[in-house]
Amino acid sequence: MFSELVVCYLFLGGAGAGACLVLSVMGILVPRSRFSKGPARSIFVSWEYRKLFGFGFAFALVALVAGGLFLFADLGRADMVLQLFTSPRAVHITIGAYALIFCILGATLQALIWAQMIRRSSVFILRLLCVLTALISLVVIAYTGLLLQSLRSVPLWHNIWLPALFILSSLSCGMGLVMGASLLAGLGSVFGSVLRQIAFFDGLVIALEALSVVTFLLTTLVSASKTAVLSGKELVLGSNSGLFWAGFVLLGLVVPLALDYQLCSRQPIRASLGMTSAACVLAGGFVMRYCLVQAGVHPGI
Template identity: 40%
Template sequence: LDLGHLDRIILFAISPTPSYITIGAYALLACILASSTLLLHWSGTLSHSSIWLLRVLELIAAGIAFVVMLYTGLLLESLRSVPLWSNPWLPVLFVLSSISCGAALVLIVARITGAQQLFTKALTNLVSIDAIIIALEAVVLVLFVTASTRGVNAGILLGDDPLGSIGMDVTLSGTAAVLTELTSTDIAALVSVRELLIGVNAWLFWGGFVATGLFAPFVGDIIIARKGVDVVVGGKMTSAPLVMAVCVLVGGFIMRYCIVEAGIHPALNAVGVM
């Protein structure tokens, strides 16, 4: 998807050049291989492998997974032509979201396979850690948005479109003095922030990510961490951990979608697409 064309994939495989896409692609391949090997071990196919070798492989897989989590944020952050993405907090936000999504997948797999009953304590601890990760994700989200506002007051930024159709037609006297000191890049970043917070997809951002992907899982994690992932309600094991995990995954996808859409909004406006 990052390469865009099939012929580029072939060229990339034949003669790769150092780039975030190159590193990410090879890291993803290595992550798949390492994960597959671990899966074979846990399924019993490689049951005779030594514990020491298994621990080494787990550490290697964790390191590779971190590279995979980091590379997308670094790739977007390196695109200086999109001011909203050119933000040092974006890779951090993506990494925290990826960790939380990974924890969610573990909970889902554990519930589906029945491993939840075997690893109750470990999964409960994982839920506690996920609550901390989600809290950090919320803090980094605020830092990301704040850094993108270029110091412009929120009242001005979220007012009655002081930035004009693409951010260049400043007509309100109360904001002109502030905005005239900004570069075109700053203006484009502000337009993206407006699009993210109060634009067409704002309902997705606030409802799908902030409410569903952050607030609900955080509250759910706190409750589950206190009662355990195997809480029985009415004689049946509650599905709360599964629901919270799905919320995290949905929120992670929506967050990425909204940030990508808000980032390209000024460019689309400039060419008359939006």
């Protein structure tokens, strides 16, 4: 039903959209004084902001485009890809495909403006674009979880807590991408306070994600559906249980939560801690989706 290509799409689409959301909110919060006026309705920003948003959106775009390619590769045929955009019914996958395309467009425009490759703009237009990109990113983030929940043929996924888990994971992965991109760009000392705030919110999201996982598992294991219960047991005790506990719970939740605490409490920010936290969050996000898909498709233990 769901191949590894779709798992990659669910992960990359969520992480890329999460990064777009984080960067768009950051763009809205950039003080007006940081922009300088140029001739012919042009705006200019300092090199620090060009690198911050340039690297950030570059990483987000790579994730979004790669996710779209994985989705199209899974469909296999050009007519199936075309059907995504021409379907007369507003099904989840059609809405998601359009949202993904518009998210890529919004991120591309923002990247070009922040990198000063498009100068004929204004602060108002840029902030409006940030708002629109943030809203579209939210649709992409929510869609990945809602897509699985809508498939009633898989009882494990038909759980109200699944979209919440995917949303929180995508937000955390998005913050991990932004953190990693900023540190790779050498901006740890320039935007240390911003990155500490990202680490703080990432820790908060990870704590909520852990709570969502616990609630998801509890509601699954007491479900009236025997197949859902079997799938839940497969998730925590089955063939991929080691990957779930070590790759997602430990590596994707416990370790980055501890590292985020260290990042928030120490000055200056340590690039090694930030990069490790980002890598763990992203690895955990992929493992979580892989294990959930495998347990739903193969419920036996």
